Amino acid sequence: MQQATTAAITETAIVSLMKNYANYNFWANKTLVNWLRTKPQNLLEQEMPSSFSSIKKTISHILECQQYWLSIIQKNEATFEGIGGSLDEVLDTFVKQSEEFAAFVDTMTAEEVTNPTLITSQWFQCDFANFEYIMQVMNHSTYHRGQITSIGRQLGFTDAPMTDYNFYNIHGKA
Template identity: 45%
Template structure:
């Protein structure tokens, strides 16, 4: 016999996108907690990937989330870490969590209409107009992609105990 399904709150675009951004924050926190439990020297090992090492990849995630949040808010784009980042590992771990929390708060404040609002963007790569929700999903997907790279880099150096961070797992326990 199948248990009765509880009546749940109706999902709207705003609740769905907000939940996905909260998932990104949760997954980033799990990754950061895992990495913080490992020897710091491993974070700066040069490993083959999109960016040199786990710290460099974390900096990239943080940098991109900062960039896209500024685009979404129509605020000045922060100076990119591409010009160099001389902060510590703790700076990166703290920064990515604080930025993820800021992104979550911002998206939670948006209505369905604001999520669908067209946003003009200018980047070094491409210019255009898209609904705000598309930028949000792009940024969250981008962070997920690079979290996977970090876990793969960890595997190459023997760190095989990465925490589960799949969206469905978050939905079940989050």
């Protein structure tokens, strides 16, 4: 009986963490975009040495990956397509998609969060629990938000917002 209770508590904790982390990702992405909107648009598209050569291209990449993983978790056909459009369109879509991702995770049951999903793609094959994929997305976004801050620093932006997970838990939650 104790083993079943411990498993249920662990499952509840994982579900709660995934929902909180998806909401954190939405908050952090929105916070980043609100900051970027205060900067000259031409600088957000300026080529810089990085894994993606501009802030706009880095955001487009995060967005593409979020869309890909959300389609996997939703059990839809997964596509990895380029994101085009103006800077404003990319920023708007990025925030909306981050919100959509968080909203979907908020609706997931414990079973849906912990069930495995088989992925067979041109890049890899795996069969992990959905919470592993959710964590992949959130960590990937965090990694690239750091790159955006670094690119911004190279462009002279010295006022990047705090988007750490602990800061969100203390100050960012509604």
